[in-house]
Amino acid sequence: MVAVILAGGENKRFPVNKCLLKIDGRRVIERNIELLSKYFKRIIISTNNPELYFRYRLQLVGDVLNIRGPMTGIYSVLNLPDVSSVFVFACDMPFINGYLVKYMLDRWSEEYDVMVPVFNGVPQPLHGIYSKTIAESMEMCLKTCERSLCRFIMDKKVYYINEEVVKSIDLDGKAFININTLEDYEKGIGGKICLV
Template sequence: MNDTIDVFILAGGQSKRFKGDKTLFIFDNKPMIEHVFETLYSFSKNIYIVSKNPEKYLFIKNAKSIKDILDIQNPLSGLYTACFYTEKPFLLVGADMPFIKKDLVEYMIRNHKKEATIFKINGFFEPLLAVYDPSVKDKIKQSIENQRASFQKLILNLDVNVLTEEQARSVDKDLISFSNINTKEDVKRFYNIGH
């Protein structure tokens, strides 16, 4: 277990396209969020689940369920909240990403430097599977206050260690780690790739 990093799983989405709470959707005999937790538990004993309803995730042993600090529906709120709970670099992950490869996480942690370490895949940053330094807190707040509350805009204001698609494929050839689940069909499709 690695004590140099904390992990924050964002579970604040509304699951509109999923038609139900996707974080609690059962496949392989456990809720989706538990798949994410189990993959990441080997990296840190400090795993936090950030959501609007923290009571919902108390069933996950060894996870700390915390409430979003800001009352806005935006993943930046989860990143902002994470900055208040740690003083060391942390991994930020979406709760709807159950196929994360440990090798990819290890690669990110090993190569972390600057304010954030983020993969750029197909021309786009992947901010919901990235390592951040809590020093980004003020820049997040400023971004939200200026109503530029998107990860892509925030990243332009951060000192980022950009990891390439080629680097990602060296540890996750199908890039399955970056697959987030939006529909029940996604679960079936990505499950077949990931196993």
């Protein structure tokens, strides 16, 4: 399994690239790379702006379809011949929780297509594991203009990590907070629960 940092967002509501922002003196993407490197030998950045990430010396993968959204980034990495499954995390989510990542990795099995935690009654697909087995149906979905990950996974074999377990690891759901606006960033830990 490889870790994938989804860094292909358009930053429409933000004046600069969100994953290059600093929190507690460190860039969000650097915090995420450091934590993910404890659990994964291989980390890929999914981006259409590779020049921003050369400094990290990680594999960079661009979208293979001209369709915007995180599902395209996931699909593009699943298309790599040597990738069988991916753990994905959005680059503008600065508070990745290592205990939750480990919990997911310890319970992942090839019998599932997807694994996602549930928080506040909502699946969190930008903090999930996806199997290559869904790549073909993901492509069909994208080509019919359906880009919602939550809707896409509804008919798949999904391991939903129930909310009680998630809250026992991350009570406030900080792992699912993302930076959407300048106001979110200025709050430091602000933001909204990431709903896709």
